[in-house]
Amino acid sequence: MEKVNEKDTDTLCCVTSTAPVNIAMIKYWGKKDTDLIIPLNGSLSATLDQGQLCAKTSVAISRSFKNDRLWLNGTEQSIDNPRIQSVLNEMRRRIRKRKFDESDLSESFTQGMSKWHLHIVSVNNFPTAAGLASSAAGYACLVHALSKLFNIEGEVSSIARVGSGSACRSMYGGWVEWLPGEDTGSSIAVQVAPEDHWPEIRVLILVVNDQKKPVGSTDGMQATVRTSDLMQYRAKKVVPKRINMIKKAIFDKDFETFAEVTMKESNQLHAVCMDTHPPIFYMNDTSKQIIRFVHDFNNEENTIRAAYTFDAGPNACIFLLEENVKKFISSFSRKFPPSSYENYIRGIPVNFEQPTPATPVKGDLLKYIIHTKVGAGPAIVGDEAESLIGNDGLPK
Numbered sequence: 157m158e159k160v161n162e163k164d165t166d167t168l169c170c171v172t173s174t175a176p177v178n179i180a181m182i183k184y185w186g187k188k189d190t191d192l193i194i195p196l197n198g199s200l201s202a203t204l205d206q207g208q209l210c211a212k213t214s215v216a217i218s219r220s221f222k223n224d225r226l227w228l229n230g231t232e233q234s235i236d237n238p239r240i241q242s243v244l245n246e247m248r249r250r251i252r253k254r255k256f257d258e259s260d261l262s263e264s265f266t267q268g269m270s271k272w273h274l275h276i277v278s279v280n281n282f283p284t285a286a287g288l289a290s291s292a293a294g295y296a297c298l299v300h301a302l303s304k305l306f307n308i309e310g311e312v313s314s315i316a317r318v319g320s321g322s323a324c325r326s327m328y329g330g331w332v333e334w335l336p337g338e339d340t341g342s343s344i345a346v347q348v349a350p351e352d353h354w355p356e357i358r359v360l361i362l363v364v365n366d367q368k369k370p371v372g373s374t375d376g377m378q379a380t381v382r383t384s385d386l387m388q389y390r391a392k393k394v395v396p397k398r399i400n401m402i403k404k405a406i407f408d409k410d411f412e413t414f415a416e417v418t419m420k421e422s423n424q425l426h427a428v429c430m431d432t433h434p435p436i437f438y439m440n441d442t443s444k445q446i447i448r449f450v451h452d453f454n455n456e457e458n459t460i461r462a463a464y465t466f467d468a469g470p471n472a473c474i475f476l477l478e479e480n481v482k483k484f485i486s487s488f489s490r491k492f493p494p495s496s497y498e499n500y501i502r503g504i505p506v507n508f509e510q511p512t513p514a515t516p517v518k519g520d521l522l523k524y525i526i527h528t529k530v531g532a533g534p535a536i537v538g539d540e541a542e543s544l545i546g547n548d549g550l551p552k
């Protein structure tokens with residue numbers, strides 16, 4: 157980060173962060189406050205390693221900037237996006253609220269700086285808006301970089317939450333719970349176990365489709381809240397018990413219980429989507445064939461070796477132990493042969509035998525598999541050469 161000289165107020169000050177995506181085992185689906193993004197029920201997720209999937213965001217501030225501007229994946233976007241505005245407003249509110257000693261020059265400078273304009277440049281190293289939790293990584297990354305720029309200390313997951321609910325869980329590494337809370341101060345994410353707690357866990361994202369999905373999570377979940385009777389039962393009676401069960405399973409490294417709760421949760425999310433009127437379908441035929449495949453794979457040896465979970469889209473996320481990865485991929489690729497094995501496994505390399513196709517399933521071919529693991533939370537990128545913003549304040 158460029159050193160800020162309090163007298164030279166035109167100096168460009170820039171911070172760059174990276175942030176991870178997270179995949180929920182206990183699903184967030186439905187808000188009781190849509191402005192503040194307070195969820196109907198708690199949720200719990202695993203943060204994924206940034207080596208495979210991450211957002212990277214540079215934020216720069218300078219007195220010479222004429223207005224706030226945002227570039228996402230190389231294209232300028234409207235900064236008037238209400239979610240981005242919520243994050244910026246909350247950030248500025250926190251700075252104003254902070255008690256400060258006027259003789260503290262750097263604090264006075266930060267207070268003044270918060271009135272200048274920002275340039276935000278962000279890129280995702282994976283498809284955006286395709287059900288791969290890009291919004292979670294994106295808003296977590298923005299909040300992390302802005303908090304460092306403005307020296308905001310303490311609890312900041314609630315700032316990420318106003319960008320996108322699931323983003324609050326991407327503020328921590330490892331296994332993370334979002335406590336639903338009642339107001340903006342109590343609806344926060346907490347780490348339940350660090351990333352090295354259960355190192356044998358691996359994650360395979362089976363990408364069936366990486367195009368933009370037809371019904372976004374924000375609209376889909378509120379349609380469910382308005383019209384599904386099952387949803388109320390789920391939030392009050394089912395989720396709290398499942399959160400306790402899965403936390404215990406994670407602490408005890410009890411894969412079978414972890415897997416069973418994860419699969420039932422995914423199925424209940426899609427059941428309340430089906431109970432929405434008119435119904436919402438996120439899974440396609442291939443997704444359903446993948447569910448059948450995982451149950452068959454588990455039945456083969458009469459032990460649960462893999463668990464699936466699906467969010468608001470057709471892509472499956474599979475949790476399994478490292479010792480079962482090769483076997484799963486070989487067996488899976490027999491049933492779901494890709495159109496090409498070139499660039500088929502992305503992320504952590506796997507040496508598996510390319511099988512001769514068995515009886516392939518009908519439906520969409522699988523595009524590729526991302527092989528990853530549980531990883532750390534957001535981080536600052538110290539090397540200025542890695543910044544996405546040049547000395548002129550524009551994207552490099």
Ligand SMILES: Nc1ncnc2c1ncn2[C@@H]1O[C@H](COP(=O)(O)OP(=O)(O)OP(=O)(O)O)[C@@H](O)[C@H]1O
Nearest residue numbers: 211278284285286287288289290291292294373468
């Ligand atoms: N790096 C980023 N920085 C800022 N905003 C981002 C970033 N990445 C994504 N977003 C915002 O999130 C939106 C995509 O969110 P959306 O919920 O539609 O998809 P998703 O997060 O990929 O899928 P899902 O939430 O179902 O997993 C983008 O249109 C953009 O507004």
Ligand SMILES: C[C@@](O)(CCOP(=O)(O)OP(=O)(O)O)CC(=O)O
Nearest residue numbers: 180183184320321322373374467468
């Ligand atoms: C199915 C989910 O992935 C829903 C994610 O919803 P979002 O966090 O994208 O919704 P908004 O708060 O409206 O931005 C389940 C989950 O991640 O818990």
